[in-house]
Amino acid sequence: MRIELERRARASTAFAAISPLLALVLTLFFGGLMFWLMGKDPVATLYTFFIEPLFDVWSLHELVIKAAPLILIAVGLAICFRSNNWNIGAEGQFTMGAITGSILPVLMPEWHSAALLPAMLIMGMLGGALYAGIPALLKTRFNTNEILTSLMLVYIAQLFLDWLVRGPWRDPQGYNFPKTISFAPEAILPELLDSGRAHWAAVFAIVAAIALWFMMRFMLKGFEVSVLGQAERAGRFAGFSSKKMVWFALMLSGALAGLAGISEVSGSIGHLQPSISPGYGFTAIIVAFLGRLNPIGIIASGLVLALTYLGGEAAQLSIGISDKISRVFQGLLLFFVLSCDTLILYRIRLVFSGSKTEAGA
Amino acid sequence: MVSSQDQGEPSLLSVRGLTKLFGTFAACDGIDLDIAPGEIHALLGENGAGKSTLVKMLFGVLQPSSGQILWQGKPVSISSPGQARDLGIGMVFQHFSLFEALTVGENIALSLDPKISLSKISEEAASLSKAYGLPLDPKMHVADLSVGERQRIEIVRALLQNPKLIILDEPTSVLTPQEADRLFETLFKLKAEGRSVLYISHRLDEVQRICDRATVLRHGKVTGVCDPRQETPASLARMMVGSDVAAVHREDLGTPGEVLLDVKSMSFAPRTPFAVSLKNVSMSVRAGEVLAIAGVAGNGQGELFDVLSGEYPVADHDAIKIRGTSVGRTRINGRRLLGAGFVPEERHGHAAVSQMSLSDNLLLARAHSDRKAFLAGGLGKVIRHGAVKAATARICQVMDVRKSGEDPTAGSLSGGNLQKFIVGRELDRQPSVLVVNQPTWGVDAGAASRIRQALIDLAKSGSAVVVISQDLDEIFEVATSIAVISEGRLSDAYPAGTLSLERIGLLMGGIHDSTQHASHAGEAADAH
Numbered sequence: 001m002r003i004e005l006e007r008r009a010r011a012s013t014a015f016a017a018i019s020p021l022l023a024l025v026l027t028l029f030f031g032g033l034m035f036w037l038m039g040k041d042p043v044a045t046l047y048t049f050f051i052e053p054l055f056d057v058w059s060l061h062e063l064v065i066k067a068a069p070l071i072l073i074a075v076g077l078a079i080c081f082r083s084n085n086w087n088i089g090a091e092g093q094f095t096m097g098a099i100t101g102s103i104l105p106v107l108m109p110e111w112h113s114a115a116l117l118p119a120m121l122i123m124g125m126l127g128g129a130l131y132a133g134i135p136a137l138l139k140t141r142f143n144t145n146e147i148l149t150s151l152m153l154v155y156i157a158q159l160f161l162d163w164l165v166r167g168p169w170r171d172p173q174g175y176n177f178p179k180t181i182s183f184a185p186e187a188i189l190p191e192l193l194d195s196g197r198a199h200w201a202a203v204f205a206i207v208a209a210i211a212l213w214f215m216m217r218f219m220l221k222g223f224e225v226s227v228l229g230q231a232e233r234a235g236r237f238a239g240f241s242s243k244k245m246v247w248f249a250l251m252l253s254g255a256l257a258g259l260a261g262i263s264e265v266s267g268s269i270g271h272l273q274p275s276i277s278p279g280y281g282f283t284a285i286i287v288a289f290l291g292r293l294n295p296i297g298i299i300a301s302g303l304v305l306a307l308t309y310l311g312g313e314a315a316q317l318s319i320g321i322s323d324k325i326s327r328v329f330q331g332l333l334l335f336f337v338l339s340c341d342t343l344i345l346y347r348i349r350l351v352f353s354g355s356k357t358e359a360g361a
Numbered sequence: 362m363v364s365s366q367d368q369g370e371p372s373l374l375s376v377r378g379l380t381k382l383f384g385t386f387a388a389c390d391g392i393d394l395d396i397a398p399g400e401i402h403a404l405l406g407e408n409g410a411g412k413s414t415l416v417k418m419l420f421g422v423l424q425p426s427s428g429q430i431l432w433q434g435k436p437v438s439i440s441s442p443g444q445a446r447d448l449g450i451g452m453v454f455q456h457f458s459l460f461e462a463l464t465v466g467e468n469i470a471l472s473l474d475p476k477i478s479l480s481k482i483s484e485e486a487a488s489l490s491k492a493y494g495l496p497l498d499p500k501m502h503v504a505d506l507s508v509g510e511r512q513r514i515e516i517v518r519a520l521l522q523n524p525k526l527i528i529l530d531e532p533t534s535v536l537t538p539q540e541a542d543r544l545f546e547t548l549f550k551l552k553a554e555g556r557s558v559l560y561i562s563h564r565l566d567e568v569q570r571i572c573d574r575a576t577v578l579r580h581g582k583v584t585g586v587c588d589p590r591q592e593t594p595a596s597l598a599r600m601m602v603g604s605d606v607a608a609v610h611r612e613d614l615g616t617p618g619e620v621l622l623d624v625k626s627m628s629f630a631p632r633t634p635f636a637v638s639l640k641n642v643s644m645s646v647r648a649g650e651v652l653a654i655a656g657v658a659g660n661g662q663g664e665l666f667d668v669l670s671g672e673y674p675v676a677d678h679d680a681i682k683i684r685g686t687s688v689g690r691t692r693i694n695g696r697r698l699l700g701a702g703f704v705p706e707e708r709h710g711h712a713a714v715s716q717m718s719l720s721d722n723l724l725l726a727r728a729h730s731d732r733k734a735f736l737a738g739g740l741g742k743v744i745r746h747g748a749v750k751a752a753t754a755r756i757c758q759v760m761d762v763r764k765s766g767e768d769p770t771a772g773s774l775s776g777g778n779l780q781k782f783i784v785g786r787e788l789d790r791q792p793s794v795l796v797v798n799q800p801t802w803g804v805d806a807g808a809a810s811r812i813r814q815a816l817i818d819l820a821k822s823g824s825a826v827v828v829i830s831q832d833l834d835e836i837f838e839v840a841t842s843i844a845v846i847s848e849g850r851l852s853d854a855y856p857a858g859t860l861s862l863e864r865i866g867l868l869m870g871g872i873h874d875s876t877q878h879a880s881h882a883g884e885a886a887d888a889h
Contacts (some may be wrong), residue, residue: 181694216745219743219744220724220728220742220744226717232711233710233711234710234711234713237711237726239692239710239728
């Protein structure tokens with residue numbers, strides 16, 4: 001017996017709809033299996049991991065805090081991926097956005113103004129966009145692969161941040177801890193509700209998702225993204241420029257990642273430090289694919305992936321397993337999402353006869 | 362209709378009432394087919410007539426919804442290509458499935474019993490290929506072979522299974538005339554050995570030349586079984602298309618008007634190592650004229666289209682003029698705004714995005730030129746889907762585009778129907794200059810005649826039309842004047858009436874003797 005993938009006559013709409021759910025179910029099953037092999041009760045552990053956080057106001061706020069950057073980054077990446085540009089460096093653009101956004105509160109701590117926060121957010125977006133412009137320049141000028149260049153730039157951004165907070169930007173009164181001075185109250189992104197820490201980044205995320213959904217669905221720009229992503233030659237025939245699209249897609253996703261970065265620093269942390277992200281920029285790739293590269297779907301998938309972060313923390317506290325487990329869950333999820341997506345275009349056929357290997361078309 | 366059953370001889374393969382449904386659509390509807398031993402049997406039909414579906418069922422790639430297949434009189438169900446091969450059916454697909462990085466011998470071995478050694482297979486393949494006049498060197502890498510040689514691998518691979526029936530799907534569509542002749546000799550050898558051949562084609566002259574009998578399909582049904590040699594091309598075409606193929610009607614187009622497209626000593630360097638450079642190309646096309654550009658494939662036709670369309674602008678702004686305006690450096694949408702329309706050769710991925718709907722594909726070519734109708738919201742450029750869909754429906758109706766739903770994806774249409782849509786998309790806006798590359802390439806006779814008529818009608822209404830084509834029949838049908846492109850150089854244009862086929866043939870090779878030498882050298886290498 002062997003398993004064959006047989007191409008469907010047309011894409012299955014049923015599987016396009018259930019593939020993310022199927023992936024979730026498979027992830028839960030294999031996650032439970034993993035807990036069981038570790039000697040834990042799989043049901044109880046999964047409950048702690050995925051359900052318990054949803055019954056607590058505090059953790060719901062934490063969920064929103066973690067989902068916001070994921071959604072912000074992922075909607076930008078979705079546009080980028082749809083245009084066939086593979087920005088893998090959102091983590092670096094996030095970091096660079098956090099750095100450029102922090103220039104004002106760190107270097108001009110005396111400036112107290114209502115314009116401070118908007119200026120920081122704009123500078124954060126600019127920083128992320130310009131940083132994503134480097135792979136765009138390299139791709140359009142030298143035909144380099146943006147997957148490699150954007151990924152390598154992540155490590156440069158992270159080490160640059162590390163050097164800043166240990167060197168020139170270190171808080172003189174900080175007992176030699178590698179961190180900058182704490183931001184002034186005017187530089188802090190306000191909380192949304194009195195009940196918890198969730199801040200305005202969540203609003204940015206929802207607005208960005210809806211705006212980009214509208215663009216993809218109703219605007220010529222969205223059409224241009226899809227055309228160039230699917231057939232570059234046809235895009236040229238339509239008068240669209242694929243070079244300009246490289247710049248647009250990378251800088252858009254870079255700007256949103258930069259906005260997520262400065263929002264995280266300003267809203268959740270309050271200063272710069274060597275580590276400001278638990279890998280949001282990479283996890284957002286999973287969010288984008290789980291949400292079918294659709295900005296509205298990404299809102300839902302962002303919440304799901306945020307839950308894996310929370311669950312990891314909960315599991316560490318109450319069950320005593322490493323919070324690396326959330327990475328395992330994210331990996332499982334990406335694996336199953338991509339595998340289940342295969343079923344949209346292919347069906348699985350079990351062939352029982354012992355016939356010879358087919359070489360025909 | 363000639364009945365096939367009165368020969369008394371038992372059929373090798375019979376098909377009774379074979380039906381294949383895709384949803385509610387019957388791709389094949391109650392098909393009867395008989396293939397006698399030792400005959401070359403043609404399966405004729407337009408694109409989308411159900412030929413491929415039928416053949417896939419015979420080869421076990423698809424399963425019939427109902428009906429029966431009889432092999433040597435016994436009912437069989439063919440559930441896989443492997444089983445079809447075991448029965449004695451071999452198939453040569455239109456699109457090859459070869460690994461370019463492997464040698465000929467390795468490619469053949471892959472489809473055979475893994476227990477047989479590679480050297481034995483190579484030996485057998487070499488002797489077999491020699492016996493059938495299909496010279497092949499088993500040690501050559503596939504990547505280095507021509508299309509014709511690759512097809513030979515597929516044929517030899519099928520022959521190694523010692524089949525009683527060989528199915529060939531549009532085998533000559535990829536071959537040069539010389540290669541096709543060699544293929545026909547092989548088919549006659551196979552026939553002489555008592556093997557049967559099912560030959561799928563829509564080239565009527567070939568079918569008349571080599572086939573003993575023909576079964577004609579239309580819309581999934583058998584519309585005739587005949588001896589093609591007793592028929593005329595017109596009567597065969599009638600069976601294929603259902604009515605007489607409308608002869609393209611071209612009265613005198615009147616005296617040409619003003620020059621609408623003017624190209625003066627334009628040169629264009631090759632973009633890629635495989636591209637042809639355009640050298641000093643000049644032409645001028647007047648209102649009411651159809652200028653056909655003949656030439657053998659790969660002599661700069663694609664490059665000429667790229668430059669005329671503005672997909673790749675030229676440095677000299679004055680080298681190209683549309684309606685008196687210099688457009689050399691103007692891009693495609695700027696040229697469209699001046700009233701030009703363009704139809705590229707490649708339907709999938711150039712003229713249309715296969716995965717997108719027809720209405721999206723309409724927007725593809727006309728978002729800019731029709732932005733008042735199709736876009737709203739000023740700078741926001743919001744697409745007015747309603748208006749685009751209405752225009753799509755209008756075009757489909759005018760051009761008789763047959764499709765399976767309200768707004769299906771471009772990829773789901775047959776080649777002819779998609780081409781009608783792509784041409785109709787431009788005609789719908791009455792372009793004053795239309796540049797078309799290979800308008801009826803791989804398109805069935807009915808659609809081809811409709812498209813050609815539309816081109817002539819457009820010229821008659823006062824537009825300038827440029828048709829780049831390799832099909833000389835098409836050129837003589839539509840052109841008022843003819844120029845020939847060879848190695849990136851364009852000849853002067855001659856009035857269509859003054860040029861004979863021979864003259865064009867000379868022009869194709871005559872400008873540069875080196876072309877001919879090159880092709881002769883290629884053939885010699887080919888034959889070892």
